Amino acid sequence: MIEGYIHSIESMGLVDGPGIRTVVFFQGCRLRCRYCHNPDTWAMRSGKEQIFTPEQLVNKLLRFKPYFGDNGGVTFSGGEPLLQKDFLCEVLRLCKHAGIHTCIDTAGCGSGGYEEILAHTDLVLLDIKHFSLDGYHSITGQSPQEFLQFLSAVQKAGTPLWIRHVVVPGLTDSDAHLEGLRAYLHTIHNIQRVELLPYHTLGANKYHALGIPYSLEDVPALPPEALADWQQRFDREFHI
Template sequence: MRTATTGRIHSWDLSTGVDGPGTRFVLFVNGCPLRCLYCANPDTWHLRDGREVTVDEVMAEIGKYRSFVTAAGGGVTVTGGEPLLQPAFTGAVLRRCKEAGLHTALDTSGFLGARADDELLADTDLVLLDIKSFDVAAYRELTGGELAPTLDFATRLDRLGIPVWIRYVLVPGRTDAPGPIDGLARFLSGLGNVDRVDVLPFHTMGAPKYEALGIPFLLRDTPVPEPSLTERVRNQFRAHGLAAQ
């Protein structure tokens, strides 16, 4: 049994269709090692800004919605921030959810995938894996981190047979180059556990948070992708036998 019973969270919410199958109870934890230029939740970057809660408190809140999310074919998603920055807390929540018969999903960049032990992953029904770019230099410029840990984690999830939904944020001028997208599609098509690829058009809805926090939003003037560009990228993934939407 894990001994950690507290963690730092930003909030919780309900969502449908974007954080895993069905209607989900979504737990936003605080703390993230990356600084993605398009991040919509800069208010979750720092652990110190989170509210400390116990696992029991989280489960009590989930309990209020259990019948609803179960009837809607959903479950619980732990997201952030980066849940694997608090692996003991995240693991404890996932374990309690599994014990309660709830479908579990982990939303992660995979950058800290080495911190997810086999026990945590055994309690995870689905991983929402955010792969920011398949170009090493572009990944570093976009996130401040390295790509290799995420690819290692993706390979490990395949080895363990854990289903994955890939999330790929499409940013014009930064993640739309055909070559790296084809490279990523080839990599993913070599895995046996990728159920789908979600191509997510870049947006600026998080810009007011940057202003409130006094942080420059470097992509403020970046346009949202045209529908034709989004469809082109989806078709690139489809060409490699992947279900993309």
């Protein structure tokens, strides 16, 4: 029997894909991003997770279907949903059978099986940590090899992409960095929009509670208006 480990479910998400969405947060992530605001999702088994079969989860999601309207649906986030590939794939298949729009919010760092997953995925929200090898490792502590494999699979499948990139003061906020990101994104197909996400400190207290050192302790939050000009530029070049 396939089971999935779920951190939480948000019933009325408005920023994780088009329309009104139910957002399912999966447990488990191999990356250790310096600005991660969900360190409580890193472990696959936290002791507080909810355990579902695919059928149980989709039956729960069907309760929210009347709120989706023409544009909404379900977004699978995390953690990293790709790490629970068999469970995710079956949930996606059942959602599509039920006529629910499906979206994966991912950093692309899973464990394979991407072609089957993408066959039932309408949209990918792809979190690009950095466009260079050294920069990616500095932010995540990992190699970008798995990310590149997932990106290749997305490109082959032709799945629409919304790109997300966290902008951190002193780390990824320089004009040179954002220009490099822009150039990198022009090598990727099927991008429908790019969202620059200003760094915030809302997850810092979780690190304190879990006894985990937080490497950006003294970094201030980035005001959204600081990204307005760059966001407009990305909108002009990539927004569909």
